Amino acid sequence: MALRTRITERLGIEHPIVQGGMMNVGYAELASAVSNAGGLGIITALTQPSPQALRDEIERTKAMTTKPFGVNMTIFPTVNSPDYKAYAQAIIDGGITIVETAGTQAVREIWEMLRPHGVTILHKCTAVRHALSAEKAGCDIISIDGFECAGHPGEDDIPGLILIPAAADKVKIPMLASGGFGDGRGLAAALALGADGINMGTRFCATEEAPIHDKVKQAYLDNDERGSLLIFRAFKNTARVGRSAVSQEVVRRLSKPDAVFDDVRELVSGVAGKELLQTGDLSKGVFWAGMVQGLIHDIPTCHELINRIVADAESIIRKRLYDMIV
Numbered sequence: 323m324a325l326r327t328r329i330t331e332r333l334g335i336e337h338p339i340v341q342g343g344m345m346n347v348g349y350a351e352l353a354s355a356v357s358n359a360g361g362l363g364i365i366t367a368l369t370q371p372s373p374q375a376l377r378d379e380i381e382r383t384k385a386m387t388t389k390p391f392g393v394n395m396t397i398f399p400t401v402n403s404p405d406y407k408a409y410a411q412a413i414i415d416g417g418i419t420i421v422e423t424a425g426t427q428a429v430r431e432i433w434e435m436l437r438p439h440g441v442t443i444l445h446k447c448t449a450v451r452h453a454l455s456a457e458k459a460g461c462d463i464i465s466i467d468g469f470e471c472a473g474h475p476g477e478d479d480i481p482g483l484i485l486i487p488a489a490a491d492k493v494k495i496p497m498l499a500s501g502g503f504g505d506g507r508g509l510a511a512a513l514a515l516g517a518d519g520i521n522m523g524t525r526f527c528a529t530e531e532a533p534i535h536d537k538v539k540q541a542y543l544d545n546d547e548r549g550s551l552l553i554f555r556a557f558k559n560t561a562r563v564g565r566s567a568v569s570q571e572v573v574r575r576l577s578k579p580d581a582v583f584d585d586v587r588e589l590v591s592g593v594a595g596k597e598l599l600q601t602g603d604l605s606k607g608v609f610w611a612g613m614v615q616g617l618i619h620d621i622p623t624c625h626e627l628i629n630r631i632v633a634d635a636e637s638i639i640r641k642r643l644y645d646m647i648v
């Protein structure tokens with residue numbers, strides 16, 4: 323048995339489950355494991371230090387799976403912007419046919435580069451109005467990220483229970499529900515709310531194949547649904563990270579009325595975050611994590627996780643919900 327949706331059809335995958343782009347986690351090991359399990363694995367372009375390194379990572383992923391996989395390209399305003407177009411060229415040269423984008427409107431220049439090469443554009447956004455604008459601008463699939471999500475939930479604070487059906491009412495192209503998904507109940511609910519599949523980040527970090535330290539995986543298990551914090555609210559660049567002594571210190575420092583980014587720079591740097599993921603030393607920095615931590619209780623393989631999610635969703639739809647109808 324399988325669940326067939328517009329997402330499985332459009333992406334040529336077995337199950338309607340996508341692994342979202344994840345900085346310093348989305349390497350070939352994880353992406354290929356998700357794709358081999360019938361979902362869509364995604365490697366993260368900017369995790370690679372150069373466009374050439376991305377070319378190599380694409381080849382490494384191809385050697386590990388014959389199934390479809392994608393590349394994430396996230397564009398946020400930074401002090402030293404990478405050469406996004408050179409990364410996009412590496413994606414084209416690598417023959418990639420699915421790209422997940424996220425971030426500012428600048429991603430649209432990247433779409434213009436990718437589209438003539440037949441690339442399917444999956445765009446992640448956090449508001450219905452942004453989804454409609456991306457649809458109008460020609461993207462192929464929307465991934466709508468609710469307030470629960472790890473990473474950047476936007477500034478509207480609308481949870482998935484409202485955001486997903488509100489988007490489904492208006493968006494015509496296939497849509498993934500993202501933020502807060504981790505089990506079969508979530509998949510069944512997302513489909514009921516009008517999505518065509520789910521996108522997961524945090525849940526895939528707690529799998530055997532996720533290339534991060536066991537102590538970080540344990541932190542995802544130890545944290546419950548209250549185990550994330552919002553930082554950078556005052557800068558209108560809200561980010562959801564795992565609750566830890568460091569993230570609590572970031573919140574404390576930024577709660578002062580005259581706080582500036584420099585007050586926390588060393589605590590939140592990308593270099594520190596990467597070191598944390600590799601060493602498992604949670605005192606090094608902050609780590610991205612969503613509210614779904616409250617639903618994570620084990621560290622399965624991606625194959626076990628995806629099969630379990632799909633089997634549970636099927637049984638909820640076929641049995642639990644069906645049996646309620648009298």
Ligand SMILES: Cc1cc2nc3c(=O)[nH]c(=O)nc-3n(C[C@H](O)[C@H](O)[C@H](O)COP(=O)(O)O)c2cc1C
Nearest residue numbers: 342343344345424471472473501502523524610612
């Ligand atoms: C460790 C980690 C790193 C992430 N890095 C990125 C990133 O570089 N670009 C991006 O668009 N989203 C990033 N995300 C967000 C995910 O792609 C996804 O949208 C989000 O995790 C969904 O919410 P969930 O964690 O509740 O499943 C990251 C998430 C995690 C957990």
